[in-house]
Amino acid sequence: MKAIIVDDERRTRKFLGMAIDWRSLGITTVLEAADGEEAYRIIAQERPTIILTDMRMPNKDGVDLLRLLRELPYPHKTIVISGYEDYAFLKKTIEYGGFDYFIKPIDETEVYERLKDALRELERENEKAAALLGNARAMNERRLLLKDSLLTQTVDRSAAIPAGEAEELLGDEWRLWQGRSYSLCMCRIQERAGRIERAFSDRKDLLYFSIVNVAGELLDFPRRGTAFRYQSEEGVIVLLLFDARDEKALCGELARTMLRTFGIRMEIALSSRRFFPHGMAEAFEEAEEVRQSVNHLRPDPDGVYAETAEPAGMLSLLQEERELRMILTGQSRSDIKRFLSELLSGCAQAASLTTRQILWWEQELKWLQELYAGSGRSEEDKEAAEDQRLVYWDDTGAFSLERLAESLERRLLRLAGEIGRLQGRERKETIYEVRDYLKRHYTEPLMIKDVSAQFFMNSEYVARLFKQEFGIGIKEFVTELRMNHAKLLLGNPYLKVGEIAEKIGFADEKYFSKVFKRETGLTPQQFRKTDQPDGDRQ
Template sequence: MIALIVDDEKHVREAIKLLVPWKELGIHTVMEAQDGAEAVELLQEQTAQLIFTDMMMPLMDGKELLVSVRKIAPDAKTIVISGHDDFELVRHTMKHGGADYILKPIDAQQLKETVQKAVFELKQEQEERLLQQAREMEVNQLRPVYWDTIWSNLVSEPAGYDKHAKEIVDEYGFDPSITECRLAVLSLDTINGKLKDRFWSQWDLVYFSLMNVCNEVLTEQQPARLGIAFRYWNSDNEIVLLLVRELGRSDQLLQTVQQCIKSTFQSSLDIGVSGTLAYPDGLKNAYAEAKQALRRRNLLEKQKRIHVYQPEEPGTLPTSLSIDGYAEMIRLAVRSGSEEQISKAVSEWMAAVRKLGSIDLEQLELWWHQYKAYKSRWIVEWFGDQQQLVQPREEAEFQVPTDNEGRLALDLWEQQLTRSLSELSKQMLKLQQQDSNVMFEIAKYISNHYHEDISLQEIANHFYLSREYISRKFKQEFGENLSDYLSRIRMDKAKLLLLNPHLRIAQIASMVGYEDEKYFSKVFKKTTGVTPNEYRKGREA
C-alpha cells in the first residue's frame, strides 16, 4: 500500500511520518508533496491508496486537490489535516470523498485511529472489488455454458421453448417473426490429424475457438444476427449452427464458415445440413436430418465438405461388405504369431474395402463393432479364465482414421488394425510362455485358494521355494506384493458377492477368506474407499 503526504510545511509532513505506524498497517511506501500541483504529478505517475492533505497551500490548495484525487484515484482514502476549523472546508472534504477532517495541532491518538479506520475500509473495499470481479468472471465463464445447455435442451425437446422465449429475444433478437430454421452440425471426427495431436489435451479450447469463428461469421456486418453456434452437450459434444435468417443463402454462409475455419485451423470440417423446418418446433427433426447427412456422407470424396440432407430413396441398400468373410483368416493369422501373416490377412480385408465406391460413417462403425466383437470372442477362446492376467489393450470409442487433410485414411486404418492384432498375438504368445512359469503357477494357486487361510509360508512349502525368493520374484513379475495381490482378488470376489442381497456381510467375509467381519470391512474400505454396506447400497441405487 502507498501513502502520500501533501503539506507545504515540512515539519507537519515529518510529524505525520513519525506518528503513523506504517509497517503495522501494511504501508510500504510514503511519498511527499509540498502542494497540490506536485501531488497531482506524483499521483499520475504512481497511484496512492491513502492521501493526507492540508487545505491551505500555494499553487493548488486542498480543495482543488480533493477534486483531482476523485478523478485520478477514485478508490483512495483522503484524510484532511488542517489548521482551519471552517464548516465550508469540512463540507467540501466530505462532498469529495474525504475520509476525515483532523485539526492541527495533530492529536497522535486521533491520527492513528483515523488512519487505522481508513486502512480497514480500504482493505474491505478491495476485498469487495475482488469478490465482485470474481463473480463477474464466473458469470462470464458460465454464461456460454448456460446458453449451450439451453439450446441443447431445446434441440432435444423444442416444447420447452416458451419458457426461454423472452430470454432468447433479449439475448439474440430471435423474435416471433422467425418461423423457419435450418441446423448444421460440425463433425470433428474428420478434423486435421495434426490438429488432433496438438490439442488433444485441450479439446475444450478447440470447441471454444470453433464456436467463436462460427459466431463471428453469423454476426459480422449484419443488422441482425443470422444464427447462433453452440456446443451440443447431448451427443458427443458437437457444435451446432442454428440458422434463422436469410435461409436462402445458407449454403453460401456455411461456405464462409468453412473458409474461416480452414484459415484459422489449417483444416476443414465436414458439415451436415438439414432442410428448412419450422422454428422452434422443428429443431429436433432438423438436428436429426443434419446428423443423418453427416452419417451418410461418402468419406472417400476428397472435395465435398458440406452435405445437405436428402431423404433416403425407398429400396436403397447399405454397403453389403462385411468383415465376417475375413474373420477366420484373420483369427488364424493372429493364432500363428506371425506378423507377416497378420499383415497379409489385414491387407486382404482392406483390399476389399478399397474397391468400394462409397464408405459412410455408418458402415465404418458397423465394421468396427464387428471387429471388436470378434476380438472379444478370440480373447475368451484363447485366454479363458486368465484374461485378467493378459489385460489386452482396450480400444477407445471409434474414431475415423484421418490424414493431415482430415480425410478418411484407409492406409492408416490398416496400420492400426495390424498393430492391434499383432499386440494381441504377442500377448497370447506371452501367456503361453507364462503358463510354465512358477510365478504364474503361484498366481493360479492364489486364485483357486483365495477363500482359504493361505499364507506366504504355506505357499513356500507348497512350491518348495523360500519365502524371500517368492516375495522378490512375485513383485518383479506382477508389480505388487503377494499379499496385495491376494487382497485384490478377495475384494473383487467380495464385490460380486455383495450384489447378492441375501448374503450377510459376515457370510461374504468368510467366503473370501476372512473370519473376522470387522477386519474384512476395514480391508474392503481401505481398498475401495467405501464400506461393504455402502458399496452394496451404491449398486442397488
C-alpha cells in the first residue's frame, strides 16, 4: 500500500514520514506533495490508500483537495492535519468524507492509532462491497464464459448449438437474432505487441472485455450484433453483424476507434452473409481464408479485409535447402542476413507477402528444427523453440517487414546455434571414443590417418580436436601410454628390453630406448637398476 503526506511545510512532511511506523501498517511507499494541485496529480497516478493533508496551502488548498478526493474511483481514507482549529475546516472535512481531523502540534502515537482504525474500516468496507458485487459479477462472468464457449464450439464445428440451451443462455438476444442475415467478422490482435504487453500484461481478460465493450457501443449490441472471445486461439474476437448495410465500413470505424482509444491495431477479416444461426463454421473458415490471403505489402488503411485474394506462388526456405544447411552449419550471421535478404527481395519482386506465406515459413522452420536438431536438442533449446510463431508486427500490432526479417534471423540463428551445440556434443563424444580406442590399441602400430578412418573423420581435424580437448597431441598421448606400460614391465627382471619394446608397440629396440630416455631421462637399463619395480620414480 501507499500513503501520501500533503503539506506546504517540508519539516512537517519529513516529521510525519519518520515519526510514524508506516511499515507496521502495511504501507511500503510514503509519497509527498507541497500543495493540493501537486498532490492530486500524484494521487491520480499512484493511488495511495492513506492521504494525510494540511488545510491551508498554496495553489489548491485542503478544502479543494478534499472536494476532488471525494470523486476518486478507488477506496481510500483521508485524515486532515491542520494548524488551525477552524470549525469551517472541520465541517468541510466531514462533508467531503474525511476520516479524522487533527490540530497541530500532533501526537504521533494518536495519529498512528487512527491510521490503524482507518485501515480497519477500509478493510470492512472492501469486504462488504466485495460481498455485494461478488455474486453478481460471478454470475455475469459465468454467463459470458458459457456464451464464449458455446459460440466457439459452433465455429469450430465441434458442436451444433442446441436450440433449447442457446435460448436459455442468450434469451431475448437469441430470439432477436434468429433467422436474420449476418456477417462474421474475425478480429485479430497481436497479444505480444509492445503496447498491449505494457498496458495489459497480466490483464488480458480486461483487454478483451474492453474491445467487446467498444464494439458493443459502436455497433449497438445486441440489437445489431454481438461479440464473443474465440477460445481456441489467443488474440481473436468474433463479431456477428446483423442486417448491416456496409460491414466493412463499420469494422473500419471499430478499428480506428481501437487505435484512438488504446493505440493498438486490429486486423479484421469478413465473411459473406448467411442466416443466423446457420453456417457459422463455414463463415469462420471463410474469414480465416480471407485473413490468410491478406497481402501485407498492399495493406488496407484500417486493416479490414472482405475478399480472398488470388493465391500467389509460395517462396520456400527449403528451395535452396543445401545452401541453407551450409549456412546454418557455418553459423554466420552475415550469411543468414544475405539469405533472408534474397528471400524477402523475392516477395518484393512479386509484390506479395501474405499471412499464408508467413504461416508456411513458420511450418518450414518447425520442419528444419526437427530435421537438423531433432531429438539431440537440449531442454533449454526445446523450451526456446516451444513458441514457433514468427513476430511480424510493430509496437501497435501492425505488420512490420523489418520485424519479420529480424524474427526470421533470430529463428535461424537459434537453429544454427542448436546445430552447432549438437555437433559440438557429437564431436566431443567422438573424440572421447578416439581416446578410448588409443587406450585399447596403443600396443599396436598406430597411424593417425588409420585411427581417423576408424571414425570417418579427417586426420588433421581429429588431431586438432584431440589436442583442443585433452591438451596433448595424439602422438604424445600414445607415447605416454607406452612409457607408463614400459615402466611397469621393466620391473620384471626376467623380461628383456627387446621383449618389452615389442609388447608396447615398438618394432625397434634401439628406437624404443631412445624414446624412453627422451621421456624419462634414463635408459631402460638405468631405470631398471634404480630398484623401483613399480616404476613410480624416474
